[in-house]
Amino acid sequence: MKYLDEFSNPDLARKLLDQIHAVTTRPWALMEVCGGQTHSIIRHGIDQLLPAGIEMIHGPGCPVCVTPLEMIDRALAIAAQPEVIFCSFGDMLRVPGSSQDLFGVKSAGADVRVVYSPLDALSIARENPQRQVVFFGIGFETTAPANAMAVYQAKRLGVTNFSLLVSHVLVPPAIAAIMESPRCRVQAFLAAGHVCSVMGTREYPPLAAKYNVPIVVTGFEPLDILEGIRQTVVQLEAGRHELQNAYPRAVRDEGNPMALAMLRDVFEVTDRTWRGIGMIPGSGWRLSARYRDFDAEERFAVTGIHTQESPLCRSGEVLQGLLKPNECAAFGKQCTPRNPLGATMVSSEGACAAYYAYRRLDLVQIS
Amino acid sequence: MCLAVPGRILSIAEVDGTLMAEVDFGGVRKNVCLQYTPDAAVGEYVVVHVGFAIQHLDEASAQETLANFERLGILNDEFGDGFTRAAEQAGVDQ
Numbered sequence: 001m002k003y004l005d006e007f008s009n010p011d012l013a014r015k016l017l018d019q020i021h022a023v024t025t026r027p028w029a030l031m032e033v034c035g036g037q038t039h040s041i042i043r044h045g046i047d048q049l050l051p052a053g054i055e056m057i058h059g060p061g062c063p064v065c066v067t068p069l070e071m072i073d074r075a076l077a078i079a080a081q082p083e084v085i086f087c088s089f090g091d092m093l094r095v096p097g098s099s100q101d102l103f104g105v106k107s108a109g110a111d112v113r114v115v116y117s118p119l120d121a122l123s124i125a126r127e128n129p130q131r132q133v134v135f136f137g138i139g140f141e142t143t144a145p146a147n148a149m150a151v152y153q154a155k156r157l158g159v160t161n162f163s164l165l166v167s168h169v170l171v172p173p174a175i176a177a178i179m180e181s182p183r184c185r186v187q188a189f190l191a192a193g194h195v196c197s198v199m200g201t202r203e204y205p206p207l208a209a210k211y212n213v214p215i216v217v218t219g220f221e222p223l224d225i226l227e228g229i230r231q232t233v234v235q236l237e238a239g240r241h242e243l244q245n246a247y248p249r250a251v252r253d254e255g256n257p258m259a260l261a262m263l264r265d266v267f268e269v270t271d272r273t274w275r276g277i278g279m280i281p282g283s284g285w286r287l288s289a290r291y292r293d294f295d296a297e298e299r300f301a302v303t304g305i306h307t308q309e310s311p312l313c314r315s316g317e318v319l320q321g322l323l324k325p326n327e328c329a330a331f332g333k334q335c336t337p338r339n340p341l342g343a344t345m346v347s348s349e350g351a352c353a354a355y356y357a358y359r360r361l362d363l364v365q366i367s
Numbered sequence: 368m369c370l371a372v373p374g375r376i377l378s379i380a381e382v383d384g385t386l387m388a389e390v391d392f393g394g395v396r397k398n399v400c401l402q403y404t405p406d407a408a409v410g411e412y413v414v415v416h417v418g419f420a421i422q423h424l425d426e427a428s429a430q431e432t433l434a435n436f437e438r439l440g441i442l443n444d445e446f447g448d449g450f451t452r453a454a455e456q457a458g459v460d461q
Contacts, residue, residue, distance in 0.1 A: 090449020114449030117418020
């Protein structure tokens with residue numbers, strides 16, 4: 001219980017844990033979809049405070065980690081072109097491509113810039129009309145409204161030297177893919193709270209019913225996660241499988257209607273390959289026909305991409321919850337945040353990075 | 368990038384036909400787009416994701432979250448310089 005006093009409200013954490021222990025009669029396997037939740041769980045040792053039979057399986061909800069290798073290589077090729085200013089969230093800088101990363105491309109002289117918001121990239125485009133400004137539009141449903149707005153504004157303002165390299169992914173098709181896998185052990189999901197802040201909760205009841213899994217919309221702070229786990233276990237023990245919202249302060253059933261309207265205008269559903277996992281039908285967004293002129297993939301016809309993953313990296317199994325990071329032979333040895341073999345070791349949402357940052361010393365003592 | 372941070376709206380202005388706000392995140396100030404929460408008012412708290420307010424939040428919840436993030440050093444991860452962080456992680460001098 002060494003971590004409990006680090007909670008913002010240890011008394012409330014204690015009560016929630018007591019309730020979870022009291023209601024649990026047998027083992028359950030819960031998946032937290034979002035990598036932000038994975039980090040919170042590992043950082044605060046929540047998995048170690050739970051009843052012994054309750055396993056937290058870490059899900060694929062790390063957008064940096066699942067951005068396909070081919071798309072990373074394409075980004076690197078575009079960024080290296082002299083007329084291009086390549087803008088990205090900082091998280092993408094050290095994600096390994098087949099032979100290098102954005103950080104290395106910048107060191108070699110490319111104009112790579114980190115922005116806080118996609119609108120910052122649009123401003124850079126307006127300030128540099130003689131250059132091509134490309135924004136790497138990755139992420140789940142949470143970042144999509146921001147990327148959509150940047151493209152919408154580019155079109156509205158006639159900023160023709162701006163384009164988006166789109167690699168958006170969606171949570172509900174990933175939940176379906178996980179449940180369809182023959183190796184699936186997941187019995188319930190903690191759904192990502194802020195995805196639902198945007199999208200609402202209405203996509204999830206059909207999934208809960210089809211796969212007989214409780215789905216509980218959960219926030220990101222330790223107490224939110226404990227409450228999400230508590231509601232999930234109560235459902236499992238009662239044999240129920242419903243959608244519940246354990247994060248009502250930031251999630252409304254209808255989501256954000258204005259963001260949803262923008263998403264429907266700018267994006268359309270497409271099949272998407274997830275790094276380490278493979279193609280999941282209907283699991284991504286690409287620009288709709290109305291905005292296709294702003295698609296960097298079409299503007300920069302990069303050819304000759306030959307992807308090559310590290311033969312040692314098992315991040316695909318980690319992302320599918322089939323392997324804990326420390327069970328990979330390369331973890332902490334050939335693969336560290338300084339020399340990452342896979343994206344899960346560098347991202348602030350990656351499960352391998354979480355284990356390395358918060359549990360490396362414990363793991364060394366055990367082994 | 369994937370983190371949503373609550374912030375307090377300090378001022379609101381229309382820029383190129385787009386509703387923008389200056390938002391305070393526990394001392395760090397950023398320009399934030401309010402197009403998705405157009406009824407948010409000065410003094411209110413919103414949940415902000417990569418420069419966009421995506422939902423309203425009550426003051427008590429927002430302040431508690433900000434205090435936690437501050438305590439855990441998460442605000443620096445979100446708002447600090449990306450290249451500095453990447454260089455530290457890579458173990459190279461810039």
